[in-house]
Amino acid sequence: MTLSSLRPLIGVTACLKENGRGGWHHAVGDKYVQAAIRAAGGLPILIPAFGREFEDQAMTEALDRLLDTLDGILLTGSPSNVEPHHYGGEPSRDGTAHDPARDATTLPLIRHAVDHAVPVFAICRGLQEVNVALGGTLHQLVHEVEGRRDHRSPRSPDMDVNYAPAHEIEILEGGLLHRLLGEKRVRVNSLHAQGVDQLAPRARLEAVADDGQVEAFTVPDAPGFLLALQWHPEHRALENPVSMKLFDAFADACRQRAAARLSEPLRAAAE
Numbered sequence: 001m002t003l004s005s006l007r008p009l010i011g012v013t014a015c016l017k018e019n020g021r022g023g024w025h026h027a028v029g030d031k032y033v034q035a036a037i038r039a040a041g042g043l044p045i046l047i048p049a050f051g052r053e054f055e056d057q058a059m060t061e062a063l064d065r066l067l068d069t070l071d072g073i074l075l076t077g078s079p080s081n082v083e084p085h086h087y088g089g090e091p092s093r094d095g096t097a098h099d100p101a102r103d104a105t106t107l108p109l110i111r112h113a114v115d116h117a118v119p120v121f122a123i124c125r126g127l128q129e130v131n132v133a134l135g136g137t138l139h140q141l142v143h144e145v146e147g148r149r150d151h152r153s154p155r156s157p158d159m160d161v162n163y164a165p166a167h168e169i170e171i172l173e174g175g176l177l178h179r180l181l182g183e184k185r186v187r188v189n190s191l192h193a194q195g196v197d198q199l200a201p202r203a204r205l206e207a208v209a210d211d212g213q214v215e216a217f218t219v220p221d222a223p224g225f226l227l228a229l230q231w232h233p234e235h236r237a238l239e240n241p242v243s244m245k246l247f248d249a250f251a252d253a254c255r256q257r258a259a260a261r262l263s264e265p266l267r268a269a270a271e
C-alpha cells in the first residue's frame with residue numbers, strides 16, 4: 001500500500017430527522033457519501049447526531065475517541081438551521097427547521113477537531129456551524145438583509161436545476177482558496193437562507209459573493225487543514241474542476257493524517 005492508495009477514514013456529519021412514522025433517523029445525503037468516496041478518495045464514516053446523549057466530560061471523551069479513529073471530517077449541508085441561541089441571535093421565524101441534536105454534536109466536534117489538527121471540509125450548513133462554533137454569528141434570512149441578493153435555490157424537482165451555478169464569487173488574493181484555484185472569480189451554486197453575519201475572530205475571509213456575502217473562509221491559526229464553503233462542491237464534484245481541486249486538497253490533508261496514524265509497519269509500507 002502506498003500513501004496515494006491509502007483510503008482515509010472521513011467522518012460525515014448526519015442530521016437527526018423525523019421518519020414520518022413517529023420515529024427518528026440519523027441521515028446523510030448520498031451525495032456527501034459519494035463525494036467522500038469518489039472526490040476525496042476516502043472511506044465515509046457517518047457521525048450520528050449524538051451530542052445530546054453526553055454531558056460535558058463524557059462528550060469530550062467521546063470526541064477524543066472518535067477523532068482518534070478519523071483522518072478528516074466532512075461537515076455536510078442541511079435544510080435545518082443552526083439554532084440562534086448558539087450565537088445570541090433572535091428567535092427563528094415560526095416554521096424554521098432546526099436540528100438541536102446535530103448542533104449539540106457538530107459545534108463541539110468542530111472545536112475539538114480544530115484543536116486536534118483534524119482536517120475539516122465544511123459545506124453550507126457546515127460553514128455556518130464552523131463560524132458559530134468559533135464565535136461568529138449568522139444572518140437568519142440573508143435575502144432580507146439590505147443589499148443582499150436571494151441566496152436560496154430554485155425549488156425544482158430537478159437537483160441539477162437547484163444546484164446549478166447561481167452567482168460569481170470574488171476570491172481574495174493571498175489565501176488558501178486563491179492558492180488552490182489560481183482564479184479570482186468562479187461561479188458557484190447557492191442553496192442557503194442563512195449566512196455569515198460576524199465572521200468568527202479566528203477566521204480568514206477567502207471569498208465573497210457580489211453582494212458582499214461571505215462565501216468561504218479558513219482558520220489560519222488552526223494546526224490542521226480547514227476550508228469552509230457556503231456553496232456545494234459535492235454536487236457532481238467529479239465533473240467540476242474547481243470542486244476537485246478543493247476535494248484534492250482536503251484528501252491530501254486526510255491522507256497525511258492517516259499515514260501519521262498508521263502503525264509503524266503500515267506506515268513504512270505507505271511511504
Ligand SMILES: N[C@@H](CCC(=O)NCCCC(=O)O)C(=O)O
Nearest residue numbers: 077078079080124125192193194
Ligand atoms: N439551512 C441552512 C443551510 C443550507 C444548506 O445546507 N443547504 C443545503 C441543503 C440540502 C443539501 O444538503 O444539499 C441555510 O438555509 O442557510
